[in-house]
Amino acid sequence: MPPQAYLWLKDSHYWLSRGGLVFGIVMVALAVYIGLIRHKDVTRWFRRGVYGMTGFVAVEALIGLFLYASGGRPHDEVHLIYGLGALLALPFFIFVETTATKRPAMGSYIWGFTLMVAIFVRSIMTGAVA
Helix, strand or coil: CCHHHHHHHHHHHHHHHHHHHHHHHHHHHHHHHHHHHCCCCCCHHHHHHHHHHHHHHHHHHHHHHHHHHCCCCCCCCCHHHHHHHHHHHHHHHHHHHHHCCCCCHHHHHHHHHHHHHHHHHHHHHCCCCC
8 A cells, every 4th residue: 555545544544533532422412412401312313413423433443444454553452442342332322222112212322422432532542653
């Protein structure tokens, strides 16, 4: 792979991780507002945001995996586990929300996005080589 492409992917991975953190915090705030303040169920737009965020994290993980396969290594190898955790956090809570009989909808998303944001923070801390 050309060095310019690797550097571009590395920069993209860096900035997408920060964007994912911001979007995750926004989604936590929206989930708290919809679920705890307004006492409403999941809206169509919120669910689309959840699916969009899931896709966003998947793209971020694929870029990280490609960087790793190209010889790049994070500061700490546990970064790979955090990346996998961030990737799996939302699909698990989507499954819980869509299959539950008692509909713990917004509670699931509050937990899911909070967990995802925490994993993003920890992942950022173990990421780039200093």
